[in-house]
Amino acid sequence: KDDIQINVVDKTDVPSLVDRIIGVLPFKHNADNDHPPEERAKALEQAREMKAQVQVAAPEAKKEHNDPKTGGPGEMGNAVRIDKDKLSKEERKKYDDGWKNNAFNQYVSDMISLRRSLADIRDQECKKVDLHPNLPDASVIIIFHNEARSTLLRTVYSVLDRSPAHLLKEVILVDDFSDKGALSVNHLKKPLDDDIKSLINVRILRTGKREGLIRARLKGAYDAKGKVLIFLDSHCECAEGWLEPLLDPIARNPKVAVVPLIEIIDDSTFQLTGTSIQNIQVGGFDWNLIFNWHVTPEKEMKRRQKKTDPIRSPTMAGGLFAIDREWFDQLGMYDPGMEIWGGENLELSFKVWQCGGELLCAPCSHVGHVFRKRSPYEWPKNINVVKKNTVRLAEVWLDDYKKYYYERIANDLGDFGDVSDRLKIRERLKCKSFKWFLENVYPEQFVPGESLYFGEIRSRGKTNICVDSQEIDDGDKPIIGYPCHGQAGNQYFLMSKTFEIRREDKCLDYAGGQSGLGQPKKVVSFSCHSMQGNQMWAYENDMLRHASGFCMELSSKNDKDVYMSNCEPNNQYQKWFWKKRIN
Ligand code: UD2
Ligand code: MN
Numbered sequence: 001k002d003d004i005q006i007n008v009v010d011k012t013d014v015p016s017l018v019d020r021i022i023g024v025l026p027f028k029h030n031a032d033n034d035h036p037p038e039e040r041a042k043a044l045e046q047a048r049e050m051k052a053q054v055q056v057a058a059p060e061a062k063k064e065h066n067d068p069k070t071g072g073p074g075e076m077g078n079a080v081r082i083d084k085d086k087l088s089k090e091e092r093k094k095y096d097d098g099w100k101n102n103a104f105n106q107y108v109s110d111m112i113s114l115r116r117s118l119a120d121i122r123d124q125e126c127k128k129v130d131l132h133p134n135l136p137d138a139s140v141i142i143i144f145h146n147e148a149r150s151t152l153l154r155t156v157y158s159v160l161d162r163s164p165a166h167l168l169k170e171v172i173l174v175d176d177f178s179d180k181g182a183l184s185v186n187h188l189k190k191p192l193d194d195d196i197k198s199l200i201n202v203r204i205l206r207t208g209k210r211e212g213l214i215r216a217r218l219k220g221a222y223d224a225k226g227k228v229l230i231f232l233d234s235h236c237e238c239a240e241g242w243l244e245p246l247l248d249p250i251a252r253n254p255k256v257a258v259v260p261l262i263e264i265i266d267d268s269t270f271q272l273t274g275t276s277i278q279n280i281q282v283g284g285f286d287w288n289l290i291f292n293w294h295v296t297p298e299k300e301m302k303r304r305q306k307k308t309d310p311i312r313s314p315t316m317a318g319g320l321f322a323i324d325r326e327w328f329d330q331l332g333m334y335d336p337g338m339e340i341w342g343g344e345n346l347e348l349s350f351k352v353w354q355c356g357g358e359l360l361c362a363p364c365s366h367v368g369h370v371f372r373k374r375s376p377y378e379w380p381k382n383i384n385v386v387k388k389n390t391v392r393l394a395e396v397w398l399d400d401y402k403k404y405y406y407e408r409i410a411n412d413l414g415d416f417g418d419v420s421d422r423l424k425i426r427e428r429l430k431c432k433s434f435k436w437f438l439e440n441v442y443p444e445q446f447v448p449g450e451s452l453y454f455g456e457i458r459s460r461g462k463t464n465i466c467v468d469s470q471e472i473d474d475g476d477k478p479i480i481g482y483p484c485h486g487q488a489g490n491q492y493f494l495m496s497k498t499f500e501i502r503r504e505d506k507c508l509d510y511a512g513g514q515s516g517l518g519q520p521k522k523v524v525s526f527s528c529h530s531m532q533g534n535q536m537w538a539y540e541n542d543m544l545r546h547a548s549g550f551c552m553e554l555s556s557k558n559d560k561d562v563y564m565s566n567c568e569p570n571n572q573y574q575k576w577f578w579k580k581r582i583n
Pocket of ligand 1: 143377
């Protein structure tokens with residue numbers, strides 16, 4: 001029976017399915033009596049059973065299965081572009097509602113086949129990798145809250161269509177109390193039950209109340225039977241060959257967690273673009289404990305022998321990863337005290353490393369994900385869930401380093417509940433310190449404790465005004481003077497040992513000179529480049545002197561503009577308070 005490796009995706013595949021079953025049955029290949037009659041009879045019986053089952057076809061599903069060869073919209077992962085102004089009034093409403101409800105272009109997603117084809121975006125070398133002969137099987141867990149039907153089902157089909165049957169134990173959908181739609185509590189309930197009725201090894205679990213993604217995933221994990229758990233968001237598409245590279249490192253060492261290359265599915269056109277194996281980014285974090293991407297360090301590139309070898313990553317983005325079920329269990333799975341969204345990814349990353357495992361990125365596994373610019377669903381009103389989750393993880397895993405995060409939330413931890421159970425897990429597993437993690441896993445990380453000055457930079461000329469970086473997403477916005485709010489955030493700066501003025505990964509940068517119009521040039525916050533130059537400052541006698549020799553000055557006229565001018569030791573508008581770090 002182990003020879004029967006068929007992708008049983010959908011009962012509409014009946015005829016080809018039966019052929020394929022017959023094709024792999026042992027007695028077909030061995031006309032002689034290698035196999036005892038009982039075994040043959042049993043196999044045949046099974047084939048018949050399957051055939052009987054498959055006759056309950058799902059007609060609706062069939063309709064949507066575009067033949068890739070006919071080139072339906074979005075096939076091969078291509079973009080679908082809609083001129084919304086040319087839509088009829090009704091269609092236009094659908095289009096707008098789609099964006100509103102999902103924060104992606106549902107209208108386009110609905111046009112694309114649930115089983116669209118994708119280009120094989122793997123590197124050629126990936127096809128030559130020697131896989132471990134004994135790969136474990138996996139349960140794929142897909143959680144969702146008010147997901148659009150087409151994106152959810154496309155995720156499911158991409159798993160079914162592109163996973164070898166013997167490696168896919170089951171697909172578990174967890175509906176986290178979806179509540180959109182007038183008729184039922186779970187808006188997807190009726191159609192979704194019908195949708196998956198015909199799919200083999202796919203089932204749905206439902207939470208009894210909104211649990212958030214962390215506890216929803218836990219529900220799936222408790223119910224899963226596979227040796228490996230693979231978590232996916234509900235708007236993903238697995239590309240050819242995605243599964244084996246995630247399982248292979250686990251077969252070799254059960255204490256690893258493995259992430260695929262998370263490819264961008266455009267939120268508007270649903271185009272899926274592949275990353276080159278040469279430009280893989282790994283995960284990091286800043287001291288707001290927010291996940292970020294950065295270039296794979298030289299050292300790690302050199303450590304690996306082949307470009308297809310897994311890459312060590314300090315952290316993971318969170319949504320898409322594979323982990324051995326028992327190892328996940330030993331690690332205390334996720335922290336069930338975390339709410340809705342956020343923090344769980346760093347918590348798991350830190351504990352995997354600190355407790356003796358490894359977090360790897362598999363360069364041959366590509367899975368698309370629709371990245372959104374905002375969150376479409378409801379968040380609890382009276383509690384900052386991301387902060388609560390993050391404080392919980394800081395309390396458990398960060399040791400003394402948690403102070404850097406706390407400085408950034410103005411030491412207002414809020415009510416984060418009880419973490420004593422989580423600390424016990426850390427003790428039981430004798431996990432290593434966060435210092436060890438930083439020194440050994442993430443030595444590139446900037447450590448604020450090594451900074452010279454920290455906190456708000458307050459004007460002496462106008463003592464209620466602080467330097468403010470405005471938004472961090474728009475890196476090149478000029479800094480301004482803004483009423484001091486005491487909430488850290490955009491007014492929290494550090495002077496590094498190498499004399500940068502840092503706000504997380506952004507550095508105050510002055511390009512020098514005057515602009516064409518004779519206006520003084522502004523200071524911008526720009527990605528830190530560690531090459532000093534325009535990002536090098538001195539703080540002496542309360543003055544912020546740039547490498548160019550100019551000093552930072554607050555406009556006495558409007559209390560808002562900050563510019564560079566000739567240094568004048570008696571000018572109060574060039575003087576700033578900044579706290580010295582005493583270690
Ligand atoms: C990223 C991760 C996401 C998670 C999050 C941090 C990727 C690609 N995505 O955010 O998986 O780690 O960071 O927590 O790495 N959901 C629920 N119940 C809720 C809220 C969300 O079931 O109350 C589902 C949602 O339908 C989706 C998944 O959780 O399938 C992740 O949510 P998201 O897509 O809004 O998060 P994302 O991709 O911005
Ligand atoms: Mn997502």
